[in-house]
Amino acid sequence: MPTAPNLLLSGLRLLFAAVVIAMAAGPYFLDPTEVVIVTEFLSMLVLAIMWNLLAGYADIVTVGQHAFVGVGAYAFFGFSALAGLDPYSSIPLAGLVALIIAVPAMILVFRLRTAYLAIGTWVVAEVLMLVAGKLQAWGGGSGTSLPISIVLSLGRARNDRLAVIYWLAFALAAAAMFVTYFLLRSRIGVGLTAMRDNEEGAAAIGVNITRARILCFLGTAPFLGMAGAIITMQKLRIAPPASFSITDFTVFIIFNVVIGGIGSFEGPIIGTIVYFLLREYLSELGTWNLILLGTFSIVVILIERRGLWGLFRRLLADDIVPVAHKPTQPAVVSRRLSATES
Amino acid sequence: MVDADTGAQLAVKDVSVFYGNFCAINHIDISVGAGEIVSIIGANGAGKSTLLKAIIGQADRVEGTISFAGDDIVGRSTKEIVASGIMLVPEGRRLFPSLTVEENLRLGWDVGRKGKGDIGFADIWKQFPVLDERRKQKAGLLSGGQQQMVALGRALLANPQLLLCDEISLGLAPLVVNELYALIPRIKARGIGILIVEQDIERSLAVADRFYCLLEGKVSLSGRPSEVSRDDVIKNYFGI
Amino acid sequence: MAGVWINQILQGILLGGLYTLFATGLSLSAGVMRFVNIAHGDFIVLTSFILLVLVTSLGINPAIATIIVLPIAFVFGFGLQRFLLQRVVGENVLLVILVTFGLSIIIENGLLEGFGADPQKISGGSLETATIALGDGINMGVFQVITFVAAVAMVAVLDLILYRSGIGAKIRAVSDDVVAADLIGLSSARIYAIAMGISFVTIGIAAGFMSIWTDFDPASGGTRLLIAFEAIVLGGLGSLWGSLVGGIVLGIAQSVGAQFDIAWQMLAGHIVFLIVLAVRPQGLFPKY
C-alpha cells in the first residue's frame, strides 16, 4: 500500500531524476545569463558536496578548502596559459596538482586533533595564497587575465563558450555526486557513518578509519582543484585573494551545507539550491547577507542539526538518494552530531 | 527530616531511568535510613550505576520521585544535591589525574554540604598516612588502592549524610579492599547512611544492614542478609 | 650590519609579546574546553572597535577605556559560553567549531556594516613614539616594551590563577575529566563559563594593546586568530608559558622575514609554524 510519505518520496525521486536530465540539456533552452548562473551553481555544488563529505562523514572540519580551489585555478593557468596545453587537458591536470599539494597538507594538518585541524587547514590555505602571490609568471600579487587565445579555443562565439563551461561544470558535479554516492554506500562509507554515529561501531565493521579519512581528504582535493579550474574559465582571471577566496569557496559553502543539512547526501544540494534561490535578494543586502546566513546556520545547529533536509526528511519514508544502509531508520540520527546538553 | 511515608532518609519511589528509549531502571522502590548500610547487588548491566546516577542527578531522564531528607530531589542539579548532603564515590574512582592528592580532596570539601563538618583534612591524613606522604603528588600517579582512598576521602570531606559507593573494590587487591571495607562501619557510626553497590556479593552483604538485588532494572530480591539463603541470592542475582 | 639583525630579532621578541596577548586566552579556552574558538580574533577586533568608540566619543584615555571594558568582557564571555556554546559542547567538536565560525563571520560583517572597511587605530599619544636607544641602530619602543611586560605579567597571573587558586583547580579538574566533575557536583557548565570569561578578559587586554600598536579593520580577525593559534600550537597545547615562547618565535620569524622582504613577514611566521608542526607536532613545551 503506497502511503502518503512513500508517494511523496517517489515524486521527489522522479523530480530529482527529471531535473538532472533536464540540466544535461541546459544550454539548449536556457538563456546566456541563466547558463552562467547554473554554471556557478554547479561549481558551488561540487564544493558543497566535498565539504560535506569531509565534515559530515570523515570528521575533518576544514575551513581551508579554498586552498585547493585556488591551487586548481593557478595550476590551470600554468598548464593552459604558460605551458600552452589545451584547456581541456589542463582541467584534470589542475586536479592532479591539487591532489599532489594535498598530500603534504594532509600530513601536516592530520597531526592536529579535529578542533585544531580546522584552523590548521586555514593556515595551509593562507600559506598557499601568499605563495601564489609570489609567482611572477602568474601576475604576482595582483594576478592576471587568461590569454584571449585560450578563451577563444573554448569556442568562437560567447554562447558556445558558456555552453562548454556549463557542460564541464555539469560533468564535474555529476562525477562528484556519483563518486560520493558510491563511496558512501561502500564499506568505507558505512564505516565512516558508523564512526560518526558511534565510535565503537566502525571498529566492529572492521574499517580502518584513518585510511578512510585519508582517502576522503585526498579524494576531495582533485574535485576542488578541477572546480577551481572551471571557475577560472568562467571568471577569466586569476588573483590570489579572488582565486583563494575564503568567503566564496569556504564560508558560503559551509553555511549552505549547514543550512541544507550536514551529513546527508541531499543536504549540500538543498543548501546550494536554497542559496541560489535567495541569492538575488541576498546580494541586495550586501554584507547583511553573510550576517543573515551566519545567524541562520547557528540557529540551524541549535535547533535542527540536520538542517532543512532533516526537517523535511521527517515527512518521507526514505532519503531521496539512499546512501544509508538502514533506510527504515526515521532519520540519520547521529549521536556524534548531537552534542550532550548540559 | 525523613520521608513521610517510610521514615527513611532516602526514599526512591517508583523510579524509572531511561537512556533514550531504553529503560535501564524499571519502577524501583528503595530506601536508606539515617546511618543505615544498604547494599545493592546485581550482575553487569543490572542498572546499579544508573540508579546511583539518578540519585546524584546525573541521569538524563528520570521518572518517579527520589526524596532525600523529605524533599523531592529529582530534577535538581548535582551541585544542589551534593550541597544538600549526598556524595558519590564514582565507579572507577574518577580522580582528576593531573591534580595533586590534596587538590582532589579539596574539591570534595568545596562542593560539599556546609555546616559543621565532622570530618576534616586531619582525619583523612590520619586515616590514610600514605596519602599524607603524597599530598603534593599527582593523583594519576597513585596506585589503584591509594586512588580509591582519595576518592573515598574526597567524598567524606563533602560532609555527606548519605554516601553512595559504586564498586569501591573493583580491581583492588583483597588486602586493600579489607582495609577500605573496615571503614564502612566507622562511617556508619558517624550517622552517615551508606548505599554500597558491589558485584562482590559476600563482601557487601557482610557489612550491610539490608540489601536489594537488581536484575535487569528491577528489584528481584530484598531483605536482611541474615534472612535470605545464599541460593536465593544467587538465583535472583543471575535470574536463573 | 650585525646591529640590523640584532635589532630585527629584538623587535621580533617584542612583537612576540603582542602575539602572546592574542594567544593566552585562546590557550586557556582550548586547553580547558578542547575546542578552538574560531571567533577569538574577531572578538579582539570587535573589542578594539568598542575601545575606539569609547576613546573617541568620551575622550577618555585608552588605558581607562580598556579597564572599563574588562569586566564587561568577562560577563560577555561567561554568557556566551553558558547560553550559547555550552549547548553545543560535547563529544563532537564539529558543532562548536561551526557555531564559533558563524560568530566570526557575523562579527566581521557586522563591523564592516558599522564602521566600513577602512583601517582604524587608537592613538597612544607620546607613549607611542617614545623609544629607548641602545646604540648601534638598536631601538626599543617604550610602548612595545610595556606590551611585552604586560604579556609576561598576563601569563604569570593566569598561571597563578590556574595553579594556585581554588577556581584554577576546578578549571583543571573539568579539563581532566568533565564527566567526573559533573558526578561530584562541580558543574562543568559553570566552570567552562568562568574559563571563557577569563579568556575574554585576555581578549580585552589584547585589544587594548593591539589597537594602539597596529591598524585594525573588520577583516583583521582572521590573521589574529591564526597567530594566536600558531603560538599555542608552537608552544605546546595547554602550556601558558609555552604560548609566550610560541608568540616570541612567531614574532622573531616575522620580523626577520620582513628584513629580507616586507612581503615575507606573514609567510615567514606560517612557514616556521608548519616546520615545527612537521618535526615536533606536540609543540615546544607539551603539557599533555
Ligand SMILES: Nc1ncnc2c1ncn2[C@@H]1O[C@H](COP(=O)(O)OP(=O)(O)OP(=O)(O)O)[C@@H](O)[C@H]1O
Ligand atoms: N550512557 C549510556 N547510554 C546508553 N545505555 C547505557 C548507558 N549507560 C549504561 N547503559 C545501559 O544501561 C544498563 C545499566 O547499566 P549500568 O551501568 O547501570 O549497569 P551496572 O549494573 O552498573 O553494571 P556494572 O556492574 O557493569 O557496572 C546497561 O544495559 C547499559 O548498557
Ligand SMILES: [Mg+2]
Ligand atoms: Mg556499574
